[in-house]
Amino acid sequence: MWLTSKIKQVLMVAKPGVVTLKYPFVPRPAPENFRGQPYWDHHKCIGCGGCASHCPARTILVRDLCQELRVMVYDGSRCTYCGRCADVCPEKAITMTDRYELATGDKNDINETMELFMATCQRCGRCYDHETTNAIDKMTRIGYKYDNLEMRAVLPVSSEQFDMKLYEKTEKFKRPEKMGE
Amino acid sequence: MPTKDQIIKTLKDRFGSAVIGSESPKPERLFVDIKSGKVRDISNELVAMGGRYLVSVGYDSIADNGALGMIHTFAFDRDSLYIGIRTSVPADNPVMDSITPDIPNAGWSEREYADLLGMKFTGHPKPKRLILADDWPEGIYPLRKEVPWNLMPPAAEDVAYQLDECPEGCSIIPVGPYHPTLHEPAHFAVYVDGETIKGSDYRGFMTHRGIEKLCQTQLTYNEVPFVAERICGICGSVHATSYAQAVESAADITISRRAEYIRTIMLEIERIHSHLLWLGLAGHLIGFDTVFMQSWRIREPIMWLGERMTGNRKTYGMIVIGGVRRDITPEIKDDILNVIQKVEEELLVVQKAIVGDTAIHRRTKGVGYVSTQDVVKWSLVGPVARARGVDIDVRRDHPYAAYDEMKFDVPVFNSNDVWATVLVRILEVFEAIKIIRQCLDKMPNDGPVLTELAAPIEPMRHGIAAVEAPRGEVVHYVITGKENSPERWRVRAPTYPNLQGVPLMLLNNQLADVPIIIGSIDPCFSCTDRMEVVDIRTGGVKVLAQDELETLSRQIK
Numbered sequence: 001m002w003l004t005s006k007i008k009q010v011l012m013v014a015k016p017g018v019v020t021l022k023y024p025f026v027p028r029p030a031p032e033n034f035r036g037q038p039y040w041d042h043h044k045c046i047g048c049g050g051c052a053s054h055c056p057a058r059t060i061l062v063r064d065l066c067q068e069l070r071v072m073v074y075d076g077s078r079c080t081y082c083g084r085c086a087d088v089c090p091e092k093a094i095t096m097t098d099r100y101e102l103a104t105g106d107k108n109d110i111n112e113t114m115e116l117f118m119a120t121c122q123r124c125g126r127c128y129d130h131e132t133t134n135a136i137d138k139m140t141r142i143g144y145k146y147d148n149l150e151m152r153a154v155l156p157v158s159s160e161q162f163d164m165k166l167y168e169k170t171e172k173f174k175r176p177e178k179m180g181e
Numbered sequence: 182m183p184t185k186d187q188i189i190k191t192l193k194d195r196f197g198s199a200v201i202g203s204e205s206p207k208p209e210r211l212f213v214d215i216k217s218g219k220v221r222d223i224s225n226e227l228v229a230m231g232g233r234y235l236v237s238v239g240y241d242s243i244a245d246n247g248a249l250g251m252i253h254t255f256a257f258d259r260d261s262l263y264i265g266i267r268t269s270v271p272a273d274n275p276v277m278d279s280i281t282p283d284i285p286n287a288g289w290s291e292r293e294y295a296d297l298l299g300m301k302f303t304g305h306p307k308p309k310r311l312i313l314a315d316d317w318p319e320g321i322y323p324l325r326k327e328v329p330w331n332l333m334p335p336a337a338e339d340v341a342y343q344l345d346e347c348p349e350g351c352s353i354i355p356v357g358p359y360h361p362t363l364h365e366p367a368h369f370a371v372y373v374d375g376e377t378i379k380g381s382d383y384r385g386f387m388t389h390r391g392i393e394k395l396c397q398t399q400l401t402y403n404e405v406p407f408v409a410e411r412i413c414g415i416c417g418s419v420h421a422t423s424y425a426q427a428v429e430s431a432a433d434i435t436i437s438r439r440a441e442y443i444r445t446i447m448l449e450i451e452r453i454h455s456h457l458l459w460l461g462l463a464g465h466l467i468g469f470d471t472v473f474m475q476s477w478r479i480r481e482p483i484m485w486l487g488e489r490m491t492g493n494r495k496t497y498g499m500i501v502i503g504g505v506r507r508d509i510t511p512e513i514k515d516d517i518l519n520v521i522q523k524v525e526e527e528l529l530v531v532q533k534a535i536v537g538d539t540a541i542h543r544r545t546k547g548v549g550y551v552s553t554q555d556v557v558k559w560s561l562v563g564p565v566a567r568a569r570g571v572d573i574d575v576r577r578d579h580p581y582a583a584y585d586e587m588k589f590d591v592p593v594f595n596s597n598d599v600w601a602t603v604l605v606r607i608l609e610v611f612e613a614i615k616i617i618r619q620c621l622d623k624m625p626n627d628g629p630v631l632t633e634l635a636a637p638i639e640p641m642r643h644g645i646a647a648v649e650a651p652r653g654e655v656v657h658y659v660i661t662g663k664e665n666s667p668e669r670w671r672v673r674a675p676t677y678p679n680l681q682g683v684p685l686m687l688l689n690n691q692l693a694d695v696p697i698i699i700g701s702i703d704p705c706f707s708c709t710d711r712m713e714v715v716d717i718r719t720g721g722v723k724v725l726a727q728d729e730l731e732t733l734s735r736q737i738k
Contacts (some may be wrong), residue, residue: 002537002538002539002540003538004533004534005534005538005539006535006538008530008533008534009471009534009535009538011530011534012471012475012530012531012534013471013474013475015530016478018483020476029486030488031485031489032489033489033490033491033507034488034492034493035492035493035498049349053401054404055404055405056400056404056405056407056408057407058399078361078498079408080494082407082496082497082498083492084404084407084498087506096492124567178452
């Protein structure tokens with residue numbers, strides 16, 4: 001029984017032979033529907049920010065510099081390539097390309113920044129005044145429109161109510177001394 | 182077998198005023214509100230009626246009623262029923278009875294909420310730290326709402342987890358946190374007498390990333406599936422599906438039948454690749470690398486198939502609340518059929534080659550023995566339980582997605598050892614292939630695969646859903662919240678109960694069998710460690726284990 005199973009194992013190994021691919025010496029194109037590096041078409045983008053408010057990794061940041069100028073930043077270093085942004089884009093301005101060899105020494109190679117000129121409503125111009133509340137501003141839960149572009153971070157909302165004195169109340173806040181000292 | 186009405190009636194008859202009320206939003210869900218004093222008796226009563234303990238869910242409702250909530254959940258497998266018993270204790274004196282002495286599997290859940298919510302459980306046999314790092318300051322309970330999601334207390338050195346006492350005359354062998362046989366960090370202290378294992382202690386949760394807290398505070402409903410998927414690198418769709426189903430159950434959302442079929446296909450594809458991966462790893466752990474190479478070779482076309490279907494070879498990103506994101510086109514359908522045909526043929530060859538191999542028999546037969554009674558007592562799940570004579574499978578017992586229309590067998594073995602887990606997993610791959618074929622055959626075309634939500638999800642609804650992952654059952658519990666985000670989201674990965682059974686499996690085995698025994702539960706420490714706390718770099722356990730050993734060795738001199 002032992003010998004027959006060993007013979008079977010030899011056949012099992014011999015039949016397929018070597019299956020290792022020659023990649024990266026032979027390029028290996030991604031399949032048709034691959035979710036690779038996303039690409040923003042600034043001609044199509046209307047700056048609605050839908051991608052930013054649906055991004056699970058919070059990798060798309062939006063900041064209004066003034067009434068007319070909106071900056072959108074895509075930070076590729078944190079992207080999970082889920083493709084949700086491309087799904088929700090109403091203008092199909094985002095496409096998931098087939099590029100996947102994204103290792104780089106400089107993070108900026110995979111970032112993308114767009115400066116969009118936003119039109120002001122000709123009636124009174126105040127509907128989207130960003131200081132008052134409107135439907136879009138209710139999304140501030142995730143820092144929408146006030147993202148910190150320099151820090152590449154969404155401003156945390158939940159920390160504000162934490163009292164640092166909580167630390168002092170704890171019994172072991174004084175860190176234990178090192179062994180042997 | 183008791184029905185819902187009978188269960189409520191029995192509880193009311195026996196415990197009278199301790200049962201405050203009950204709610205049954207769906208035929209197969211029942212939530213009973215009880216007073217905290219009777220929690221242990223009522224849990225025991227449910228187990229006596231045939232309930233199987235799933236998981237406990239603790240939550241912070243201080244803002245609403247100044248209390249900490251606790252929900253113990255049970256499954257009645259033959260009736261396709263989930264029961265949650267909800268209770269609460271005041272936040273200033275959060276003491277309740279431990280149910281662990283009778284239901285040992287609740288041990289971790291209770292330790293978890295002792296760590297994270299500051300609850301106290303009277304009568305808990307092992308009230309030690311489980312989730313939090315050893316240097317986390319006492320008195321800060323990260324799952325309470327007053328604590329921010331990104332809190333990082335300063336790290337401390339030389340704070341140690343105190344291992345369980347070593348039995349008389351035994352030596353401690355540390356396995357992990359970094360060890361060739363563990364593919365993820367966890368620390369097992371194995372107490373050996375010569376070569377024979379006399380006991381063990383576990384300290385894990387070194388990679389917990391605070392996912393639950395993060396999602397509760399920072400993400401919206403439909404962003405969570407993508408994070409849920411990343412709880413585990415192997416069974417991603419499982420977590421996403423389970424989460425989506427929990428929310429759909431809480432909010433009463435119906436999705437199209439076609440979407441449910443596609444979910445079923447994704448889950449089964451995942452099962453095929455996970456079991457092949459495990460088969461390879463198991464071979465590797467017992468030093469049989471031919472199996473490792475060949476089963477991973479067979480697995481690779483499945484990964485490529487996933488790439489063509491969903492756009493990624495893993496973390497498919499297919500499942501969101503309301504359905505799935507991509508449809509299955511006729512071309513993809515043919516593609517799937519071809520690939521699974523190939524896998525089936527090749528796995529048959531591997532099966533024939535390894536089932537007759539006496540070397541594998543000697544390494545796995547009789548190893549990791551746990552009696553069927555102990556498996557039931559410890560509520561172990563998945564292939565680990567099925568290899569030990571416990572016939573449970575969520576797909577059959579609590580049908581979800583399209584499993585109610587599928588015909589498949591649930592392989593169960595009675596040899597109670599690692600060998601049986603190998604067989605269970607190989608046979609389940611063939612069953613998975615069968616299910617995928619049925620799905621593709623019967624798939625209806627009844628509307629969009631992604632259903633738009635008609636109304637906002639109402640707050641404070643409870644939903645529970647379980648999905649049979651390759652490793653066992655995944656349980657997700659969701660309490661819906663305001664602001665388009667869950668109030669509480671609890672994940673229980675299959676490794677969570679199964680790891681608690683590892684000391685049983687190790688007992689009286691040989692030290693050399695530790696890798697394959699731990700490996701036989703297909704442990705996924707990242708799944709288990711998914712917890713609510715933002716990870717702080719511990720490292721403490723490793724250093725201290727060494728220190729302890731050094732001190733011990735000096736004492737012996």
